[in-house]
Amino acid sequence: MADSTIQIGILGCAEIARKVSRAILISQTATLYAVGSRSIEKAQKFAADNGFPATAKVYGSYEEVLDDPNVDAVYVPLPTSLHIKWAVLAAQKKKHLLLEKPVALNVEEMDVILAACEANGVQFMDGTMWMHHPRTAQMREFLSDAKQFGEFKSVNTCFTFTADQNFLENDIRVKPDLDGLGALGWYCVRGILWATDYELPKSVIALRNPVYNKAGVIISCGASLFWEDGKVGTFHCSFLTNLTMDLTAVGTKGTLHLHDFIIPFEEKKASYISAVECGFKELALGWVPKPSEHTVTTDIPQEVLMVREFCKLVGSIKNEGATPEKKWPTLSRKTTLVLDAVKASIEKGFEAVEIAS
Amino acid sequence: MADSTIQIGILGCAEIARKVSRAILISQTATLYAVGSRSIEKAQKFAADNGFPATAKVYGSYEEVLDDPNVDAVYVPLPTSLHIKWAVLAAQKKKHLLLEKPVALNVEEMDVILAACEANGVQFMDGTMWMHHPRTAQMREFLSDAKQFGEFKSVNTCFTFTADQNFLENDIRVKPDLDGLGALGWYCVRGILWATDYELPKSVIALRNPVYNKAGVIISCGASLFWEDGKVGTFHCSFLTNLTMDLTAVGTKGTLHLHDFIIPFEEKKASYISAVECGFKELALGWVPKPSEHTVTTDIPQEVLMVREFCKLVGSIKNEGATPEKKWPTLSRKTTLVLDAVKASIEKGFEAVEIAS
Numbered sequence: 001m002a003d004s005t006i007q008i009g010i011l012g013c014a015e016i017a018r019k020v021s022r023a024i025l026i027s028q029t030a031t032l033y034a035v036g037s038r039s040i041e042k043a044q045k046f047a048a049d050n051g052f053p054a055t056a057k058v059y060g061s062y063e064e065v066l067d068d069p070n071v072d073a074v075y076v077p078l079p080t081s082l083h084i085k086w087a088v089l090a091a092q093k094k095k096h097l098l099l100e101k102p103v104a105l106n107v108e109e110m111d112v113i114l115a116a117c118e119a120n121g122v123q124f125m126d127g128t129m130w131m132h133h134p135r136t137a138q139m140r141e142f143l144s145d146a147k148q149f150g151e152f153k154s155v156n157t158c159f160t161f162t163a164d165q166n167f168l169e170n171d172i173r174v175k176p177d178l179d180g181l182g183a184l185g186w187y188c189v190r191g192i193l194w195a196t197d198y199e200l201p202k203s204v205i206a207l208r209n210p211v212y213n214k215a216g217v218i219i220s221c222g223a224s225l226f227w228e229d230g231k232v233g234t235f236h237c238s239f240l241t242n243l244t245m246d247l248t249a250v251g252t253k254g255t256l257h258l259h260d261f262i263i264p265f266e267e268k269k270a271s272y273i274s275a276v277e278c279g280f281k282e283l284a285l286g287w288v289p290k291p292s293e294h295t296v297t298t299d300i301p302q303e304v305l306m307v308r309e310f311c312k313l314v315g316s317i318k319n320e321g322a323t324p325e326k327k328w329p330t331l332s333r334k335t336t337l338v339l340d341a342v343k344a345s346i347e348k349g350f351e352a353v354e355i356a357s
Numbered sequence: 358m359a360d361s362t363i364q365i366g367i368l369g370c371a372e373i374a375r376k377v378s379r380a381i382l383i384s385q386t387a388t389l390y391a392v393g394s395r396s397i398e399k400a401q402k403f404a405a406d407n408g409f410p411a412t413a414k415v416y417g418s419y420e421e422v423l424d425d426p427n428v429d430a431v432y433v434p435l436p437t438s439l440h441i442k443w444a445v446l447a448a449q450k451k452k453h454l455l456l457e458k459p460v461a462l463n464v465e466e467m468d469v470i471l472a473a474c475e476a477n478g479v480q481f482m483d484g485t486m487w488m489h490h491p492r493t494a495q496m497r498e499f500l501s502d503a504k505q506f507g508e509f510k511s512v513n514t515c516f517t518f519t520a521d522q523n524f525l526e527n528d529i530r531v532k533p534d535l536d537g538l539g540a541l542g543w544y545c546v547r548g549i550l551w552a553t554d555y556e557l558p559k560s561v562i563a564l565r566n567p568v569y570n571k572a573g574v575i576i577s578c579g580a581s582l583f584w585e586d587g588k589v590g591t592f593h594c595s596f597l598t599n600l601t602m603d604l605t606a607v608g609t610k611g612t613l614h615l616h617d618f619i620i621p622f623e624e625k626k627a628s629y630i631s632a633v634e635c636g637f638k639e640l641a642l643g644w645v646p647k648p649s650e651h652t653v654t655t656d657i658p659q660e661v662l663m664v665r666e667f668c669k670l671v672g673s674i675k676n677e678g679a680t681p682e683k684k685w686p687t688l689s690r691k692t693t694l695v696l697d698a699v700k701a702s703i704e705k706g707f708e709a710v711e712i713a714s
Binding site for chain 1: 375376379507510511513515517518519560562564565566568577579581583584587588589591593595597598599600601603605607608609610611612614616617620621622623624630632633634635636637640641642643644647648658709
């Protein structure tokens with residue numbers, strides 16, 4: 001087994017890297033092969049705390065991870081502003097790339113990263129874990145079933161959490177030079193694009209009343225999205241309100257609801273509510289049929305399934321000469337395109353911004 | 358008992374009047390005293406089909422109901438465009454007024470109706486049944502609890518149903534000369550105003566992509582709403598998608614979700630989901646605490662509670678010389694003000710429209 005696993009190097013010791021390290025450990029298809037930090041002590045502590053094998057390489061720089069010929073792929077949880085440098089370097093060193101979201105500060109940077117991946121034949125995937133939950137696939141079937149869901153018409157997503165004072169003062173997500181996108185809705189936009197089967201909207205209008213911190217980073221915002229065929233979407237995201245992860249999609253025949261689309265309430269089972277051709281009882285004294293709840297169980301958490309999918313693709317390239325799967329970079333790029341439009345709309349005083357498809 | 362009940366006359370034989378007739382019957386505080394229709398045969402059939410007592414008066418016109426001195430109050434389920442005529446006449450004849458929604462085509466008409474009610478000392482209430490469900494009061498407590506919900510920040514509502522071909526061709530709600538407001542979101546706006554404790558937004562921007570029928574009536578639309586203090590709201594309403602009745606309100610500490618805010622899935626019990634100060638388990642492997650579901654049971658359906666509330670107020674005026682309760686006309690007027698702004702925004706090409714408070 002060990003021989004065929006993908007050897008992963010991690011750049012940096014971000015909080016999220018703890019979760020992904022655990023996922024790599026559980027995955028059985030990848031190995032925690034190396035970790036690099038600007039501080040070797042931090043890297044040593046991280047490796048010790050997160051189940052790295054005794055043989056793992058611990059480096060005092062990111063460069064050394066990239067220069068290690070035994071590293072097949074890197075997981076990059078660095079702040080977004082550092083992605084362009086390290087993702088491009090990783091690709092140039094022929095390391096497959098699992099890149100945390102938001103993947104880039106804008107689509108121009110994203111395209112530089114994707115071009116590097118393409119030129120070097122490496123797989124690109126972003127770290128959006130919920131894409132890999134079996135619930136997501138089951139919900140996708142529901143949305144794609146013309147008999148049950150009908151024609152897609154509208155979608156609303158919401159992702160908020162109450163950041164504490166420490167987060168609001170010190171987290172990379174409130175620093176303009178680190179994750180300068182702040183609360184700008186990666187998950188909300190991905191949720192909307194997922195729901196519409198990744199059809200790009202024609203235009204985007206940011207909601208008024210975005211909130212900035214003192215450094216000028218957005219910590220609360222939203223937008224409405226409009227498609228050529230009349231579909232509409234809305235989202236709201238914030239660091240200032242209670243943890244909420246809503247997705248509601250409505251079609252001519254069906255409705256999908258869930259309240260934990262990004263991180264399920266529980267690790268091993270996740271639910272969603274579907275409703276199909278609902279009407280009223282006589283005199284509208286109640287609904288018939290009522291929406292129904294569906295529970296999807298999984299022994300393997302979504303982040304482990306993400307690692308496995310990534311390793312499967314990397315393994316195919318490495319062992320079978322396959323070419324990189326285009327689906328994942330395409331989804332990341334579309335998400336970034338929409339986020340750019342939201343940001344542009346805010347900057348232009350909430351004007352409509354067209355999205356080039 | 359019979360002596361103290363409020364004697365109600367119904368103008369017209371609308372479908373919704375069947376539900377309200379049943380509610381009056383169940384209420385024990387009101388009597389189905391009279392019904393009038395432009396067709397005496399329709400009125401007779403309606404009375405026979407809906408449990409009117411043998412002594413009930415059946416009239417071949419609306420005027421005769423208003424001229425009957427024993428009618429204390431009228432329930433008016435006529436098309437919106439007829440409200441101004443019949444609601445004003447009813448008030449002038451000193452009949453208390455339970456008026457179906459939307460209450461008026463615009464706030465100018467609404468103000469004529471309210472002025473007539475005020476001048477004649479009659480109670481005004483609109484027919485928004487869910488206002489009277491005990492669940493609504495319980496959810497209100499949650500939203501008003503600073504320790505649980507915190508400061509209000511955002512709200513989203515959705516009310517849609519799939520109208521069949523017959524509805525789309527013949528219902529009063531698709532006829533410009535009858536319910537000319539079409540799908541324009543009475544319930545969605547009322548839900549948002551309820552959630553914000555009836556604080557009027559400062560401005561409204563309609564969502565693009567509204568859908569009109571051939572006669573120019575809106576059958577799908579939405580809007581975003583903005584408050585002075587930064588609160589934001591969004592809604593979507595449509596006759597073209599599956600029955601959906603969502604309300605999600607998010608505060609700094611809490612979240613409220615429900616999927617049947619207008620008409621509960623079941624008549625005698627209704628649920629909502631509340632979440633308070635949610636966070637993540639270690640490594641964000643799940644939520645703690647999880648949102649919790651609350652079920653409110655009621656032996657008395659919301660429309661019966663509406664009739665009782667109306668009769669209580671009418672009885673106080675009639676028997677104890679009380680003055681009309683201002684709360685109900687105020688809520689109706691605020692709802693109408695916001696709907697006017699949404700309509701104006703659509704007509705102005707989705708510009709922001711300020712709401713005069």
